[in-house]
Amino acid sequence: MLRTRTVATVAVFVALVVGSNFALAELPDSKLDGLIVFASTIGFGAGAASAIAILSELIWSQVSPWGASGSALLPFLLSGELFYVVAGVLALRLVRGTRGGLAERGALFGGILVLSTLAWDLWTNLGTALLYYGGAINLTGLLVVEFNPPALLFDMVHEGTNLLLGLLVAPLVSDLIVKRTARPYPITLGVKG
Numbered sequence: 001m002l003r004t005r006t007v008a009t010v011a012v013f014v015a016l017v018v019g020s021n022f023a024l025a026e027l028p029d030s031k032l033d034g035l036i037v038f039a040s041t042i043g044f045g046a047g048a049a050s051a052i053a054i055l056s057e058l059i060w061s062q063v064s065p066w067g068a069s070g071s072a073l074l075p076f077l078l079s080g081e082l083f084y085v086v087a088g089v090l091a092l093r094l095v096r097g098t099r100g101g102l103a104e105r106g107a108l109f110g111g112i113l114v115l116s117t118l119a120w121d122l123w124t125n126l127g128t129a130l131l132y133y134g135g136a137i138n139l140t141g142l143l144v145v146e147f148n149p150p151a152l153l154f155d156m157v158h159e160g161t162n163l164l165l166g167l168l169v170a171p172l173v174s175d176l177i178v179k180r181t182a183r184p185y186p187i188t189l190g191v192k193g
Contacts, residue, residue, distance in 0.1 A: 006044075006048055009048060010051045010052055010055065013036060013040055014055045014056045016032075016036060017032065017033045017036050017037070017052065017060070018056055018060055018063070020032040020033070020036070021033060021060050021064070022065070025065050028153070028157055029157045029158035029161070030157060030158070030161045031158075031161075032165070033053075033056060033057075033060075033081070033084075034113060034116065034117055034120070034165070035113070035165040035166070035169060035170055035173065036056075036173075037049050037053045037056075037081060037085060037088070038084045038087050038088045038091070038109070038112075038113055038170060039088070039170055039173040039174045039177055040052050040088070040177070041084070041085050041088025041089060041091075041092070042088050042091060042092055042174040042177065043174060043177025046085050046088070046089055049084075049088060050082060053078075053081035053082055054078055054081065054082075056081070057077050057078050057081045058078070061073075061074055061077055070131075072131050073124070073127050073128065073131060075127070076123060076124050076127030076128075077124060079123070080119075080123045080124050083116045083119050083120050083123070084113075084116055084120075086116070087112045087113060087115070087116035090112055091108060091109055091112050094108060094112075095108065102171045102172070102175075105170075105174075106166065106167045106168060106170065106171050107167065109166040109170035109171055109174075110163050110164070110165075110166030110167035110168075110170070111163075113162045113166030113170060114159050114162055114163040114166065116162075117158055117159045117162040117163075118155075118159055120158075121155045121158060121159065122146065125146045125151065125155075129144070129146070
């Protein structure tokens, strides 16, 4: 059973994801959800971060200013958000016991975040191709969905934004969450090796 503090934390971070999505709605594919779920995994663990990812995507996919995603695409969107949880777990394992500073962790976090964003984009575009181009794995449909100029632009902005957020913001946000929760951090903060 979830503790009250965990439920409250999940609710606050879900509101932060959805609210920031609305605040950034005018910018194409620039959202903070990947960063927030990634940093939440580092700060609160995979369970709480998974709840944040699932609940925020369930809400956002229905209230987005561009319209509801539809129930057929929802499994791809929900599972895609969990890529950021996996990325956070991977980041923790890779930095466990190291003494890297912010720059080293930024490079690592940026690389992991951009790869998980690329995976999210490919996965959700595969879902779109399956839904709109025949219901079976259709290479032509996937190529049309993934490699048309607007999709490429959106994907590059999405991945570029998350690369920058991972490089510059993820280590700071992760440190802040860890310090606020008094959760043991597996690396030495701010000490260069």
